[in-house]
Amino acid sequence: MDPLAVPLTYFEPWDREFAAWVAAHLAYGRVAPMLKAIRCALAPLGSHPAAWLRSRNQKEARKTLESALKGWVWRFHTQPDIVDWILTWKRLDEASGFQGIESHLLPGPGASADESLSRLVQSLRLDLPQSRGTRFSLPDPLEGAACKRWRMFLRWMVREGWPDLGQWKHYPKDALRIPLDTHVSRISRMIGLTTRATPDARMVEEITTALRLLDPLDPICFDFALSHLGILGDCPGVRSLPGCAPCPLVAICRAGVTKRKTP
Numbered sequence: 328m329d330p331l332a333v334p335l336t337y338f339e340p341w342d343r344e345f346a347a348w349v350a351a352h353l354a355y356g357r358v359a360p361m362l363k364a365i366r367c368a369l370a371p372l373g374s375h376p377a378a379w380l381r382s383r384n385q386k387e388a389r390k391t392l393e394s395a396l397k398g399w400v401w402r403f404h405t406q407p408d409i410v411d412w413i414l415t416w417k418r419l420d421e422a423s424g425f426q427g428i429e430s431h432l433l434p435g436p437g438a439s440a441d442e443s444l445s446r447l448v449q450s451l452r453l454d455l456p457q458s459r460g461t462r463f464s465l466p467d468p469l470e471g472a473a474c475k476r477w478r479m480f481l482r483w484m485v486r487e488g489w490p491d492l493g494q495w496k497h498y499p500k501d502a503l504r505i506p507l508d509t510h511v512s513r514i515s516r517m518i519g520l521t522t523r524a525t526p527d528a529r530m531v532e533e534i535t536t537a538l539r540l541l542d543p544l545d546p547i548c549f550d551f552a553l554s555h556l557g558i559l560g561d562c563p564g565v566r567s568l569p570g571c572a573p574c575p576l577v578a579i580c581r582a583g584v585t586k587r588k589t590p
């Protein structure tokens with residue numbers, strides 16, 4: 328199951344945005360315990376978490392969350408990390424006049440999408456305590472990081488239509504970049520979307536540029552299909568018949584072929 332399943336259980340747009348903020352942040356590691364950690368982190372805020380946060384001041388919300396999430400942990404993230412992350416959404420939402428956090432990530436005159444993301448990351452690095460979890464949460468694309476979970480959050484919020492939420496109306500869809508996980512990087516190499524070996528910001532750029540040739544307005548509409556081909560375990564990693572016969576990529580896949588050709 329995809330972590331996006333958690334925000335989709337909420338009905339109100341701000342609740343979905345907030346749940347996506349938490350779910351994308353914790354979306355790493357094994358799926359079943361990861362989903363449990365996300366649901367446990369959200370549980371104290373009830374079925375309307377955005378309203379819950381907006382109706383309390385920072386001090387009250389922190390006190391309640393620290394008590395309710397005592398003992399909560401998900402791999403690199405501890406209880407203080409998740410409380411800070413939840414209250415960061417509250418602070419950003421308040422700063423935008425209770426319009427969610429889109430305005431903090433918008434590209435605009437003088438700032439590309441990655442420059443906007445970098446600016447927010449750098450300001451959060453100054454605001455949040457320097458824990459292991461916080462460092463893991465705040466990669467900077469301008470420092471060469473792939474920023475998979477940030478890019479996944481942006482995809483969820485911006486792209487409309489299943490499975491994404493499509494709530495942000497100002498962020499340009501063509502500025503999104505591929506959320507690079509091991510499956511997307513492996514399959515992208517196999518079908519010639521990238522020649523790079525390291526899954527970093529340059530690979531993100533290379534794959535997104537290649538996908539832009541296929542769909543300039545919505546280059547990452549292929550992300551869900553690429554990643555789930557790997558997640559579902561349907562790709563053996565070496566092209567073989569009949570194993571690969573049902574795969575729609577079989578005509579261009581170079582997996583297992585030593586001489587590289589441009590598809």
Ligand code: SF4
Nearest residue numbers: 562566571574577580
């Ligand atoms: S053709 Fe086979 S190896 Fe290539 S992407 Fe499809 S399933 Fe994977």
